[in-house]
Amino acid sequence: MNLEDPKELQQVLGQWEVETVDLRPRVSEAIKESPKRELADLAAELQAMRQEVTELRRAVAVLQAELARTRGYARTRNDRITPFAPTESLIRLS
Amino acid sequence: MxxxxxxxxxxxxxxxxxxxxxxxxxxxxxxxxxxxxxxxxxxxxxxxxxxxxxxxxxxxxxxxxxxxxxxxxxxxxxxxxxxxxxxxxxxxxxxxxxxxxQDEKGSPDASTVAGVVEAVALGEAVRQAIMELPESHRAVLILSVYEELSYEEIAAALEIPPGTVASRRSHAVAMLRRKLAAWEEGR
The missing domain is CATH 1.10.1740.10 (RNA polymerase sigma factor, region 2, helix turn helix motif)
Structure with a gap:
């Protein structure tokens, strides 16, 4: 066989044949059940989102507590304000 | 309807x-x-x-x-x-x-016509050669050669640029030629 010839190559590749079946009954049967599955998926998703919201609330509470604790340690106003840049070279006016 | x-x-x-x-x-x-x-x-x-x-x-x-x-x-x-x-x-x-x-096709009985045996063996060799291609190249080759889709249609289906389709097809065909030539020599 001359595989450099595109027609012959096509003919050679054509030797591998595959069969198909009619999937309509199977798909039809499957989609009858899909609304139930969709509802179950939605319920699971809602449950996961609720869980996530609860965890976020807990994280926010921890952060708020940490913030309050840190502020408690800072005695002066200057200590409580976090500078956006190094302040060594700045001139204090007051 | x-x-x-x-x-x-x-x-x-x-x-x-x-x-x-x-x-x-x-x-x-x-x-x-x-x-x-x-x-x-x-x-x-x-x-x-x-x-x-x-x-x-x-x-x-x-x-x-x-x-x-x-x-x-x-x-x-x-x-x-x-x-x-x-x-x-x-x-x-x-x-x-x-x-x-492949067993049903690959091990024909003695009464099988030689031409059919030859075609079945070749079909199996083609299948094996295609399966040895990388998946991305295999998909392009199948859609192009067997399903006769255009490069644009394949590009849309596989979510790759048409130029990539062309280069993958070219590589896949070259690889197939080598594999099938080796198979023919080894017989």
Whole structure:
């Protein structure tokens, strides 16, 4: 066989044949059940989102507590304000 | 039914409205190409191919109300089948090149006509050579050679640029030629 010839190559590749079946009954049967599955998926998703919201609330509470604790340690106003840049070279006016 | 005259998008619109007959018509229209594609991607496993294609149609049905497709419905289906085939290949524990339904074809009895034996052996060699291609190249080759899709259609289905389709096809054909030439020499 001359595989450099595109027609012959096509003919050679054509030797591998595959069969198909009619999937309509199977798909039809499957989609009858899909609304139930969709509802179950939605319920699971809602449950996961609720869980996530609860965890976020807990994280926010921890952060708020940490913030309050840190502020408690800072005695002066200057200590409580976090500078956006190094302040060594700045001139204090007051 | 009037579904016969609708294009795929028209059938999807009817399906979104709850008409399962329209979806049935779409399945009937598109299932064979998808099965051939999946079957060859999976090395001739028609059972897995049917599973994959059925799963793609069920997925399409589930998202019918929100389905928005810039390309064709068939592109979406081909893309989904391709992804499911890749998942299927990853999940297989057995070796693909050894699991094939070749025994019925590959071991003919003594009374089989020589020409048929030759054709079957060649078909098996082609199957093995294609299965040895990288999956990305295999998909391009199957859609191009067996399904005769254009580069643009393949690009839309596999979500790659048309230039990549052309280069992958060229590489795949070159690899196939080498593999089949080696097979012929080794006989």
């Amino acid at each position: 009037a579904d016969f005259f609708d294009d795929d998008n028209g059938l999807m619109e009817k399906a979104a409205g709850g008409r399962s007959q329209a979806f049935d018509a779409l399945v009937g229209r598109r299932q064979h190409r998808l099965q051939r594609f999946a079957n060859r991607m999976l090395g001739g496993d028609s059972g897995d191919a049917a599973d994959v294609v059925a799963a793609a149609f069920v997925r399409l049905w589930e998202i019918r109300a929100t389905f928005r497709q810039t390309g064709s419905v068939e592109s979406w289906l081909l893309a989904t089948v391709y992804r499911l085939c890749l998942d299927c290949l990853r999940n297989r524990s057995r070796c693909l090149t050894e699991n094939l339904p």
